[in-house]
Amino acid sequence: MMTRTARRTRRTVRVVATGAAALLALSACSSSATSDPSASAASSDEISGPVTVFAAASLKESFTTLGKRFEEEHPGAKVTFSFGGSDSLAASITGGAPADVFASASPRTMAIVTDAGDASGTPATFVRNQLEIATLPGNPDRISSLADLTRSGLKVVLCDEEVPCGAAARKALEASGLKLTPVSYEQDVNAALTKVELKEADAAVVYKTDVKAAGDKVEGVDFPESSEAINDYPIVALKEAPNAGAAKAFIELVRSAEGQKVLTGDGFLQP
Numbered sequence: 001m002m003t004r005t006a007r008r009t010r011r012t013v014r015v016v017a018t019g020a021a022a023l024l025a026l027s028a029c030s031s032s033a034t035s036d037p038s039a040s041a042a043s044s045d046e047i048s049g050p051v052t053v054f055a056a057a058s059l060k061e062s063f064t065t066l067g068k069r070f071e072e073e074h075p076g077a078k079v080t081f082s083f084g085g086s087d088s089l090a091a092s093i094t095g096g097a098p099a100d101v102f103a104s105a106s107p108r109t110m111a112i113v114t115d116a117g118d119a120s121g122t123p124a125t126f127v128r129n130q131l132e133i134a135t136l137p138g139n140p141d142r143i144s145s146l147a148d149l150t151r152s153g154l155k156v157v158l159c160d161e162e163v164p165c166g167a168a169a170r171k172a173l174e175a176s177g178l179k180l181t182p183v184s185y186e187q188d189v190n191a192a193l194t195k196v197e198l199k200e201a202d203a204a205v206v207y208k209t210d211v212k213a214a215g216d217k218v219e220g221v222d223f224p225e226s227s228e229a230i231n232d233y234p235i236v237a238l239k240e241a242p243n244a245g246a247a248k249a250f251i252e253l254v255r256s257a258e259g260q261k262v263l264t265g266d267g268f269l270q271p
Contacts (some may be wrong), residue, residue, distance in 0.1 A: 018151035048076030051246035052098065054089040055081060056105035056233065057165065057188035058129060061213045062266045063103070063254075069262075070253055077246055085163040085188040086110075093118055093238065103235040103254070105129065105164035105189075108232045119154055120241065123234035126255050127268040130230050131168055132208040133221040134196050139188035141202050144170065146223040150180050157195045157204040158182040165189040169205040175228040193218065207231075209267040232271065 044106070051070075054065050054188040060083045066081035082089065086109035093102055094116040101120070103126075104110040110123050135143050141154060149156045158180070166185065173180055183201060186192040193210050195201040197217045211220035236255060238244035253259050264270060 005043040012267065023145055042069045047074040047246050049243050049246065049248045050078045050080060051250055052080045052082065052101065053085055053099045053101040053250065054093060054097075054099045055088070055101075055103040056086045057083045057190045058105055058165070058207050058209055059083065059103055060190065060231070061209070062263050062268070065262050066250075066253060066259055069258070070250055073101045073253070074246070074249065079250070082187075083159070083190075087112070087162045088187070091186050097238070099238055100241040100243050101235065101237055101250055105233055106167065106231050107234055108167070109164060110236070113236070113238075120237045120238050120244070120247075122237045124251075124255065125234050126199040126233045126259075127233045128230050128232065129207045129209055129268055130191055131165070131172060131205055131223075131226040132194055132211050133223060134204045134206050134211050134214070134218040135221060136196060136199060136202060137216060137219055139221065143203055143221055145204075145221075146176055146225050147178060149205070150178055155183045155200075155202045156180060157184050157186060157192045157201040159189055159192050159206070160185040160187055163188055164231050165192070165205070165207060168231055171229040172205070172223075172225040176225045207267075214269040230269070233268075 036175045053063065063081060067081060070079055071077055086104040086106060089102065090104065090109050090112035093099055093113050102113055113119050114123065133143060133149065135141065143149065158169050161167055161170050184195070186195065189206050189210050192204040193206050193214060196204045197214060208220065211218055236249055237244065237251060260270065
């Protein structure tokens, strides 16, 4: 026959066991909610606010498209671009201009930023670009080679040698043993191309992507020496980025399959 003390002890054990089971159930529910993929995705997708991207002038078409895609994917975000010569953009960044992302048209100009300690992490090459000769529509001067640009009376424009398109043009000319004195050196590739579009120059050495973006405003002429001066384009988030989360997300879009499809569609080469 069970004593009163034994019965009391058994009831206590049952209560403790029931309480422990309840605690385990609550813990499981809590763990399940925390590991819910949709909940995790929601917290990781909190990309909002302004994101400022400094990018080489030759990226204008592609990055404008990707900026719109980014805003569609992150309705709370707003992308602002500053396009220009990579050297000028790098100087602005090292001078303290607020920006989140830097996309350069050459490793040399990217090094200006990394050497100053203004990059967050290691820059990644996301595309490459190749030179082409831009002529007036219909190519009235019958330009078919880089050597043709040295003809007397022909007005040729180059990018300034401090910017990547100018440095690449110089490298291509050196590879072919040619000397060329342009009517002007322009601050970036868009300015050089505009000279031809406005018929202020007969030809310019620019990127294939710029010739393609110009449509029927110019005509492109390939030249073999361009293979000696293909530019790698690196991209990096900046150390003092006001919106580091958005900077990372934008770079991920640029390097994604979707981003690469836009870039190669505009004439860029895969890295």
